[in-house]
Amino acid sequence: MTRTNTAGARLRTAAGGANRWVVLVVLCVSLLLVALDATVLHVAVPSVTEDLRPSSTALLWIVDAYPLVCASLLILFGTLGDRVGRRRVLLLGYALFGTASAVAALATVPEVLIGARALLGVGGAMIMPATLSILRAVFPDRRERATAIGIWTAVAAVGAATGPVLGGFLVENYWWGSVFLINIPLMALILPLGRWLLPESKGNADGPWDVLGALMAAAGVLGAVLGVKRLGAGDPPLAAGTAGPLLVGAALLVLFVRRQKRRAHPLIDMRLFSRAAFTTSVGCIVLGMLALVGLELIAVQYLQLILGLSPLETGLRLLPLTFAAMAAGATGSYTLRRLGPRRMVGWGFVLTAAAVLLLVLMGQHDRPLLLTAGFVLLGFGLQTTLFSAYESMLSEAPAESAGGAAAIGETSYQLGAGMGIALLGSVMNAAYAPGLSGLPGVPEAAAKAAANSLGEAYQVADGLGGPAGRALHQAARHAFVNGLHVTLFVSAGLLLLGALMALRLPRVMECAVDPEPVGAQPVGAGPVGGGESAGRADGAAKVPATREPAETAGSARPRS
Secondary structure (H helix, E strand, O other): OOHHHHHHHHHHOOOOOOHHHHHHHHHHHHHHHHHHHHHOOHHHHHHHHHHHOOOHHHHHHHHHHHHHHHHHHHHHHHHHHHHHOHHHHHHHHHHHHHHHHHHHHOOOOHHHHHHHHHHHHHHHHHHHHHHHHHHHHHOOEHHHHHHHHHHHHHHHHHHHHHHHHHHHHHHHHOOOOHHHHOHHHHHHHHHHHHHHHOOOOOOOOOOOOOHHHHHHHHHHHHHHHHHHHHHHOOOOOOOHHHHHHHHHHHHHHHHHHHHHHHOOOOOOOHHHHHOHHHHHHHHHHHHHHHHHHHHHHHHHHHHHHHOOOOHHHHHHHOHHHHHHHHHHHHHHHHHHHHHHHHHHHHHHHHHHHHHHHHHHHOOOOOOHHHHHHHHHHHHHHHHHHHHHHHHHHHHHOOHHHHHHHHHHHHHHHHHHHHHHHHHHHHHHHHHHHHHHOOOOOOOHHHHHHHOOOHHHHHHHHHHHOHHHHHHHHHHHHHHHHHHHHHHHHHHHHHHHHHHHHHHHOOOOOEEEEOOOOOOOOOOOOOOOOHHHHOOOOOOOEEEEOOOOHHHHOOOOOOOO
């Protein structure tokens, strides 16, 4: 064996030694790219519209193709990685992501850009669950895994928040295709690094892979997410384009669950959902993302349309939220050991609700200190909740089902984001529109058009001019702020509901050490033997977080 191959083999023994932290760096870089791509295009939409001249429908698909395809394929590729190898799926995702980025950057017609965005979604669906399932495999000790997941979630928050700022800089100084070109050199670097450094890991490969079940799950999630997105765009709930995808998606998902329960070798072991900690963690992820994405969307409109900030200034105003999320991720492992999952998730929701109620003090004038304090509390509280929920969900799943568990977590993340836009957007519209009726001198048709959005209200007011235009402009601002306050109260209520849901989580963080991690010795050769984990479904020994695993591997499971 050559020196290079020997070094690569040593680095791939990631279950022991410091090299697993090198693996974490590679996984975080790939996650950062995927998180960036989810939001970086938003500020480039005007430039894309001017250059490619897409129709309104085509423009909608340019924006939505990536999240729709990515969300629908997470379960398919997450479970496929469990069967054929997570590293293999991840490397293929890297290659596809880089290729699709090049096609998107050089697109000259809307159809090519839509196709490239869909391919980016396929690549993202291959990358996201694989990163989390490989992380689960290379960090068998729960305390170290908690630290790794804290870093992982912080990187995801940084990517999502940095996307609009980076996109604004690139579009301002280059052209819209540059938001995709930045992926290519990074993927060209990370593909050989991943092939060299990342360990291969698989789950239980007994029985054939359920191709039909995977396609049913993909189609079901696609229908559900598409229907939720149409609701968020303001389409009537009973319209064929909204109700149709929702009903078909729900029916396919029900059939998928029934099929998995009947199969001897299912894609996803539905018994996971009988574990209170797993089901509660998934629900907390949905609620957390529902609040975060819905509030971010409304906050961006407030900063730009009420306070008059530019897109770049808006991104900078939201940076305190990102920095607070990074701090919560960095300290999450220590906090989880001290508080335990139940109190960490519950108090995270309470802190976020307090931040939301503080932001109710926002009005029509800029209050930078209030906004900064609110965003810091919001970012720290939500990241605390999401970190602990992800960690509890992943630790509750057996190591051989890590890909499927990661896919469930990522799918709930996407569904929560879509539901947040739909639900909080609907609340906002319901509270905003009545404030524009019956204005003196404003025609009914103009008031109806202005009720669609604050941006459209400004355009209608400018067209009217005179006292009527000024009255409509001022009424629209007042109605938007009033709608914002109502939405914040509703969001706070949902967050407090999440705090109550967290009472079903374990009180104590129980440290599980997988008996046969990737690259380690067989069970019985290390500090944790097969007899020590008897009776545990995933073959892991559980110990309290406050004691050393070697001293308490045979101790009884703490009561939750």
